[in-house]
Amino acid sequence: xxxxxxxxxxxxxxxxxxxxxxxxxxxxxxxxxxxxxxxxxxxxxxxxxxxxxxxxxxxxxxxxxxxxxxxxxxxxxxxxxxxxxxxxxxxxxxxxxxxxxxxxxxxxxxxxxxxxxxxxxxxxxxxxxxxxxxxxxxxxxxxxxxxxxxxxxxxxxxxxxxxxxxxxxxxxxxxxxxxxxxxxxxxxxxxxxxxxxxxxxxxxxxxxxxxxxxxxxxxxxxxxxxxxxxxxxxxxxxxxxxxxxxxxxxxxxxxxxxxxxxxxxxxxxxxxxxxxxxxxxxxxxxxxxxxxxxxxxxxxxxxxxxxxxxxxxxxxxxxxxxxxxxxxxxxxxxxxxxxxxxxxxxxxxxxxxxxxxxxxxxxxxxxxxxxxxxxxxxxxxxxxxxxxxxxxxxxxxxxxxxxxxxxxxxxxxxxxxxxxxxxxxxxxxxxxxxxxxxxxxxxxxxxxxxxxxxxxxxxxxxxxxxxxxxxxxxxxxxxxxxxxxxxxxxxx
Ligand SMILES: Nc1nc2c(ncn2[C@@H]2O[C@H](COP(=O)(O)OP(=O)(O)OP(=O)(O)O)[C@@H](O)[C@H]2O)c(=O)[nH]1
Numbered sequence: 001x002x003x004x005x006x007x008x009x010x011x012x013x014x015x016x017x018x019x020x021x022x023x024x025x026x027x028x029x030x031x032x033x034x035x036x037x038x039x040x041x042x043x044x045x046x047x048x049x050x051x052x053x054x055x056x057x058x059x060x061x062x063x064x065x066x067x068x069x070x071x072x073x074x075x076x077x078x079x080x081x082x083x084x085x086x087x088x089x090x091x092x093x094x095x096x097x098x099x100x101x102x103x104x105x106x107x108x109x110x111x112x113x114x115x116x117x118x119x120x121x122x123x124x125x126x127x128x129x130x131x132x133x134x135x136x137x138x139x140x141x142x143x144x145x146x147x148x149x150x151x152x153x154x155x156x157x158x159x160x161x162x163x164x165x166x167x168x169x170x171x172x173x174x175x176x177x178x179x180x181x182x183x184x185x186x187x188x189x190x191x192x193x194x195x196x197x198x199x200x201x202x203x204x205x206x207x208x209x210x211x212x213x214x215x216x217x218x219x220x221x222x223x224x225x226x227x228x229x230x231x232x233x234x235x236x237x238x239x240x241x242x243x244x245x246x247x248x249x250x251x252x253x254x255x256x257x258x259x260x261x262x263x264x265x266x267x268x269x270x271x272x273x274x275x276x277x278x279x280x281x282x283x284x285x286x287x288x289x290x291x292x293x294x295x296x297x298x299x300x301x302x303x304x305x306x307x308x309x310x311x312x313x314x315x316x317x318x319x320x321x322x323x324x325x326x327x328x329x330x331x332x333x334x335x336x337x338x339x340x341x342x343x344x345x346x347x348x349x350x351x352x353x354x355x356x357x358x359x360x361x362x363x364x365x366x367x368x369x370x371x372x373x374x375x376x377x378x379x380x381x382x383x384x385x386x387x388x389x390x391x392x393x394x395x396x397x398x399x400x401x402x403x404x405x406x407x408x409x410x411x412x413x414x415x416x417x418x419x420x421x422x423x424x425x426x427x428x429x430x431x432x433x434x435x436x437x438x439x440x441x442x443x444x445x446x447x448x449x450x451x452x453x454x455x456x457x458x459x460x461x462x463x464x465x466x467x468x469x470x471x472x473x474x475x476x477x478x479x480x481x482x483x484x485x486x487x488x489x490x491x492x
Contacts, residue, residue, distance in 0.1 A: 072301045073262040073346070075146035076193070077153060079211045082129025082177035084250025085158035087217030089239065090123065090167045092231070112169045121235040123167070126216030127158025129253040130177030134190055134199070135207035137183030142301065143262050146184075155180035158216040158250055167221060174216050181207075187265040187350065193257040202265055202350070210258060214251030220244055261346075264302050266325035267485060269348040271376065272357035273368050274329030274339070277393040279303065281357055281468040282326040285478060290326055297340060299328045302347050307481070322485055325351065332371045335378035345379040353484050354388035358411075360400035360465065365392065366410045373414075373454050384457035387418070387488045389464065389480050396467035404465045415459025461487070 113121040132155050159174035184190075190198040190208060199208035220239040223231045231238050239245070270278040274296030282288050286305025291298050303326040327344045334342040348354065356372060358365045369390065376383040390411050394400045462480040466473040 071147050072142040072144050073264075073343075075143040075151065075260045076257065077146050077151040077260065078255065078257045079132040079180075079182070080152070080154045080255040081132050081180075081211035081213040081253030082155040082157040083253050084129050084214035084216040085126030085174035085177075086160040086250055087126045087174075087219040087248040088124070088161040088163070088165065088171075089220050089222050089245065089248060090165060090171075091222050092227075093166055093168070113167075116236075120233075121167075123219035123221065123235060123237045124161045124171045124173045125218050126161050126250050127174035127176045128216050129158045129213030129250065130155030131179045131209050131213045132211040133179055133181045133207050133209050134184050134188070134201065134258075135181055136186045136188065136201035136204055138186055138204050140183055140185040141264075141304065142185060143188070143260050146260060153180060153182060155211070155213060155253065157253070158213070161217075161219050171219075176216075177213055179213075184260060185262055185264075187263050189261045189263060191259045191261065193259055195259075198258065211254040211256050214253045217248040217250045220248060263349045264304060264325050264347045265323065266302075266304060266347070266351050267322040268307070268324040268353045268355055268481065269351040270324060270326045270355050270357055271348070271372055272329060273331060273359065273362075273372060274298075276329065276357040276359045276362075276368075277468050278326045278329070278357045281355075281391065281393070282324055284468040284471070284474055286324060288324075288326075296329060296331075299326060300340065302327050302344060307478075322481075324355075330372050330375045332375070334375045342375055342379050345376065345383070348376075348383055348386075352387070352488050352490055353481070354383070354386050355481065356388055356390045356460070358390060358392050358407075359394055360392040360404065360407055361394045361397040365407055366414075369411060370414070370454060373457075377454065377457075381452065381457075384454070387458075387484055388460055389462045389477075389484055390460045391468075391477055392463065392465040393468055395465045396470045396472055400465075408463045408465065411463050412459060414455055415457055416455070418458035418461065 114124075116122055132153060156177035158177045161174050162171055164171065184201060186202065186204060188201045190201065190210065192198060198210060199206070201208065218237060220237050221231060221235055222239050228238055228240075270281060272278050275294070279290035279292045279299055282290055282303060282305045283292065286307055288303055288305030290303035290305075305324045305326070307322045307324055325347055327347060328340045330342060330345075331339040334340070356369060358369050362368055373384065392400070392404060392407055392411075395404060461484050464473060464477045464480050466477045468474060468477075
């Protein structure tokens with residue numbers, strides 16, 4: 001096992017140098033199969049096919065099972081609402097024969113037809129096609145399932161009016177197609193393919209109708225010309241000419257291509273270099289069970305954990321909770337695609353507090369800290385305005401322990417004092433960040449704010465030295481996190 005992990009480490013160090021996971025590396029079955037084995041549990045849980053709303057079960061593409069981290073938070077799907085069912089062209093009972101006329105007239109008057117308030121007969125209508133609705137489903141955490149079935153979702157069409165072509169009180173309306181409800185993870189942004197925002201499904205219960213089902217066709221009464229006028233007094237749906245037959249056909253359901261983008265919903269984002277101990281921290285203070293191992297890039301996708309309420313707040317607010325997201329490790333050059341890249345940083349968008357996790361036993365922890373801040377700045381300078389605390393981890397190791405005071409001072413010196421009333425923004429900054437799409441690649445770093453150095457942004461709210469593995473000072477760290485969450489109940 002030791003050699004295997006060593007091999008993995010080598011593989012991923014190569015990966016960081018060559019900017020991306022290239023096919024040659026993926027083609028090394030000795031390394032990749034082992035890696036896949038190690039991840040198999042979480043992957044087999046996450047690549048599950050959708051329930052109910054999945055008529056076809058196409059196998060997931062090979063690239064998806066090999067590199068889920070590239071697909072878990074983005075998907076393009078096409079949804080089609082159901083077509084309306086077909087109405088019917090009906091003739092009058094008795095077929096208009098002279099000797100049956102009287103009989104037919106009686107039938108008209110007495111039969112138990114569905115009637116309008118004015119007594120006119122209502123002819124049956126076909127069923128409406130099903131709408132397609134996307135809803136925020138708390139049980140889902142990735143968009144992986146939307147890659148494995150050609151990305152097409154179709155709602156059912158409405159039912160037709162019975163095939164009997166004669167007006168009859170027993171004729172029924174066609175049944176509606178029934179809506180197709182598709183669950184997406186909380187925090188999914190739904191956009192049209194042209195980029196226009198449809199909805200941001202950030203809260204449990206949020207839903208959006210993305211494609212409307214077609215109306216069902218109506219039924220028409222076909223009567224001979226000489227009886228048409230009289231029939232019109234009995235029902236509004238008398239066919240005037242052949243062109244009216246188009247009304248019998250149901251309308252087509254809408255079809256739309258959608259881009260789904262997941263931005264995880266979390267109050268706190270954990271950031272740091274690979275191996276700093278982010279996943280261990282998450283596991284130490286929440287019930288999350290992320291993969292933890294002594295090699296970089298153990299975390300391929302964000303892990304979420306819930307922080308219990310703060311008991312010091314008293315019973316009324318004890319239940320208040322915060323969600324923590326452990327993001328994959330960043331390395332220098334992540335903004336150029338090195339390591340796993342920096343796309344995960346979009347998941348910080350909704351956080352109100354960042355926790356920088358720094359390995360205090362590493363070669364140069366201060367430089368590691370600066371590297372992560374620099375990558376954040378390159379992705380989106382707004383992230384450096386966000387309130388944050390720094391956790392100096394692994395103080396159980398002698399190398400870390402002996403330089404804690406020095407490291408704390410050094411890190412506190414990086415950054416200005418923060419105004420406690422809220423995030424520091426100039427009016428220009430605020431306008432700028434409101435207008436733009438925060439997920440777009442960073443042209444934002446090339447603006448006015450590029451000239452700002454890391455030192456020009458606010459410093460940490462607290463620097464705490466801990467060993468999350470051994471439970472040293474974890475209580476102090478929790479206090480600092482909770483105090484920060486209280487001071488900054490939201491970040492806009
Ligand atoms: N000695 C010591 N080791 C720790 C501590 N915290 C974490 N580790 C170890 O550091 C290694 C990496 O921990 P992870 O929690 O996987 O680190 P990570 O930052 O999530 O790593 P990535 O997933 O690569 O981003 C594991 O072997 C942990 O056991 C600590 O407080 N003390």
